[in-house]
């Protein structure tokens with residue numbers, strides 16, 4: 001897989017990617033702006049249950 005080298009059309013910084021478009025940081029900003037739900041997905045949605053003891057995990061082969 002060969003990445004293209006180009007200047008980001010949004011911020012003008014040199015960028016690399018599989019396709020021409022906003023650089024990774026700009027893409028993140030755009031994604032956060034237009035898809036606010038994406039931020040919520042990154043945050044843990046639930047508290048992991050602590051019922052499993054560390055010993056049970058350690059002895060599992």
Ligand SMILES: [Zn+2]
Nearest residue numbers: 008011023026
């Ligand atoms: Zn950019």
